[in-house]
Amino acid sequence: MKNIVGSCAVICSVLFGFSANAQLKENEKVKLITLDPGHFHAALVQKTDLPDIASDVYVYAPKGPDVKSHLDKIDAYNLRKDNPTHWAEIVYTGNDFFDKMIAEKKGNVVVMAGNNQKKTEYIKRSIDAGFNVLGDKPMAIDAEHFEMLKSAFVEAAKRKLVLYDIMTERYEITNALQREFAMIPEIFGQLKKGTPQQPAVEMESIHYFYKYVSGNVLSRPDWFFDTKQQGEGLQDVGVHLVDLTQWECFPDKTISYKRDIKFNSAKRWPSYITLKQFNTITQSNGFPDFLKKYVEKDTLLKVYANGSVNYSLFGTNIKLTAKWAYAAPQGSGDSQNSVLHGTKADLYVRQGEAEKYVPVLYIEPVNPGPDYEKDLMEKLEDVQDKYPGVTLKKEPKGWEVIIPDKYKDGHEAHFGRVTEKYLDYLREGDIPEWEVPNMIAKYYTTTTALALAKGGKN
Template sequence: MKKIISNGAVLAASLLSLTVLAQVKNGDKIKLITLDPGHFHAALVQKTMLKGVDARVQVYAPAGPDLQSHLDKINGYNKRGQDATNWNEVVYTGTDFFNKMIAEKKGNVVVMAGNNLKKTEYVKRSIDAGFNVLGDKPMAIDNQHFEMLKSAFANAAQKKLVLYDIMTERYEITNNLQREFAMITEVFGQLKKGTVQNPAVEMESVHYFYKYVSGAVLSRPAWFFDVKQQGEGLQDVGVHLVDLAQWQCFPNRTINYKTDIKFNNAKRWPSEITQSQFKAITKLDGFPEFLRKNVIKDTILQVYANGTVNYKLFGVNMKLTAKWAYSAPPGSADSHYSLLHGTKADLVIHQGVEEKYQPALYIKPLKNDAAYEKLLMKKLKIIQAKYTGVELKKDAGGWEVIVPEKYKDGHEAHFGRVTEKYLGYLRNGNIPKWEVPNMIAKYYTTTTALALAIKSK
């Protein structure tokens, strides 16, 4: 990997108001810019080479361990034995790195995955300057940043730019199949309305601070444990749950967040991390000063990384929960649970011991008789037309959906697939009409849930 470190004065301030001609026409080369990569998701966007994307990538960031960790991952992809990449990272580390990016205009797509306290402002200012933006979740972590994000979307529309977040969970095969079966009325029926006590949609994700990425133990920055910089659990990984609830339950339907979403309740609670656990994750000997206010008993850090929201979308009661713990049980990893209640069947994803910690989709009919089985087998052909090799295995409560290994490409591979989808929107100008209003609705849901949880405590 070629690494060029340069420093220099910023161009005159008047240049900052100029609009970058960053709109991408079909056939144009995509030129990536990576901005302040503080999260490993920035590197995963480049885990494979991307068709039509220049191998030369401009990186603007402050010097330090976050940047070095990013460059090390890219270097690892370039040097691996199989499917090696050939990215050429050109790095600028001046303290004026953001203004330098705006002034130099050396790319047309800015990739952002890092400190979430800064991210929304980065998004808005990049859009204002004429860059397209592919942002990691979350793009807003509280009400103030939500208002800023709305403004960014409005400016992106005016400038004909594409602002998009990285929703990898849409590419996980069991999530796809759960959505597909839910759209077959003869199999699923209609989505129930549910109640506050018994929601029609229930989802829960469990994540872990200590984990492996690209084959190595992930070292996280200390700010990751400050919810003012990273965001709380529901406002961070919970974005995926809100996105899936919208995407699976109301496919292609545009959401008006002001009228279509009604909140029931929300709450938040902390995860506790010991000083030795913190060191294992960050490689730091102690808690930095900005975290001391969250330390109890001198050695335990409380991180408000857990949250749940109970709300109505189009009158359907939903309960979504995000949790974080230190490390996963042996043999397991981050997990996802999802239950959709239909008038003819429930569709549920489990990822527990029985599934060997791999996600599995089950169809649980309310009336499990021969007539339903005959109809299910007939409608299975609709699924198989899109996903060849998918089969059903009968069990005590219904059927398990058997998925061929070729569809199980893993979480890290999904970043490339999201990026390819995004690049297609850039080249063809065909982003669905519902995507932007539904992104706005998504962040309204997560940020309003936080305000409600804090108020109700």
């Protein structure tokens, strides 16, 4: 490894029909820059070699444990026995790392995954300097940063740059198939409107502070536990839930956030981390000073890592919940459960003990007629054309969707697939018209939910 120490309407009108990035010439490699990597997602973008990306990657970051942890992960990918990567990390760690990145212009795509308090400003300044940006979620954690993000999208459109966030959950096969079946009227019917008390769409994710990444126990930075820097639960991992709701329930439909989104309620509540647990996760020896205002009884850290929002989109009532706990039950890990209620069937993704903690998709019909099973089997063939090998297994309440293992590539592999999609957008200029306005709507939803929850209107 080489090392050198040292508003929506306006946006939509600008973006629709643009041709992405005239900077890339035919057969030109994409040159990555990694900016201030403080989250392991930055390394996962490089877990596999991608032919369109040059092997030299420029890293600009403050000197410290965050950048060291990132480089250690890249080294591990390069040195592994099976399918090693071939990255050459060229690193600058001076205090002026951001200005150095802008001045040197060594690459054309900046990858960001780290401190979320800084990220939105990084995005805006990088776009202003002429860089494309591939940003980890969240790209904004509160209302102030949401306004800055909107400005970044306007500037990106003017400059024909591609600003995009990493939505890995679209590549989880159960989510993708839930979307496929929801688009078949003969099976799903139409998405119900629901009520705030009985929403038509419900999703809940549970994440854990203590976890394994690329085969090793993940060491998190101490600032990860400061929600002013990381964001609260719904504003961080909850971004995936909002994205899946938009993507699955209203495919290819453009959202005007001021017109189409209405809020019912939102709330937030803390998780508690002991001093011993904190030291285990961060490899620290005590709480840093900036976290002590959140410490109770000297040894208990209060982290507002949980949140939920009850809102409507296009008149459809939705409830989303994001939770965090210390460690997963034995044999399990991060999990996500969801249901879409249709007029003909409910589509459930469950990931509990009965499913051995792996996501499973179920089709549960509502008052099925005599021809429902026949229609289901006929329409299954359309799904099989896109996903060969997918079958159905009869269950007491309906059918379990049986998914071949070849589609179950795992969360870490999804980062490469998102990056490939981003490179397509970058080179071909074929980004769908709904992507940018719907990204804006997504962050409007999460950041407005936070303001509502803090206002006590639950």
